[in-house]
Amino acid sequence: MLTYSDEFVVELDLPGIDPDKLDIDVERNVLTIKAERLSRIPDAVDAVASERPWGVFSRQLVLGDSLDTEKVDADYTAGVLCLRIPIAEKAKPRKISVTSREAIREQEPQKSINA
Numbered sequence: 001m002l003t004y005s006d007e008f009v010v011e012l013d014l015p016g017i018d019p020d021k022l023d024i025d026v027e028r029n030v031l032t033i034k035a036e037r038l039s040r041i042p043d044a045v046d047a048v049a050s051e052r053p054w055g056v057f058s059r060q061l062v063l064g065d066s067l068d069t070e071k072v073d074a075d076y077t078a079g080v081l082c083l084r085i086p087i088a089e090k091a092k093p094r095k096i097s098v099t100s101r102e103a104i105r106e107q108e109p110q111k112s113i114n115a
Helices: 101-107
Strands: 008-013 022-027 030-037 055-062 073-077 080-086
Touching: 008 022, 030 101
Parallel strands: none
Antiparallel strands: 008 080, 022 030, 030 055, 073 080
């Protein structure tokens, strides 16, 4: 997981997953990733060793309130799922301008009193 100035990035290694078998959803601030890797070993074959597990996998990430979960971008290329979640505008640092009531009074025209 990486945090840049304007987005939060999550990368997951998911080799051998068909993109149609990926399911990603967000409910409140919980991101859920489910994937299914099908076995490529025929049923009639007894495997001696298998380096790659198969079946259904899931991972949940609790996201902070500062992320805009309405705009999650997901890319699955070369077995790597990359999720980019922008930081919400309200959570980004911003400058606050300072004014002075004295400066405002100085800009107002002065009223003179004639006796």
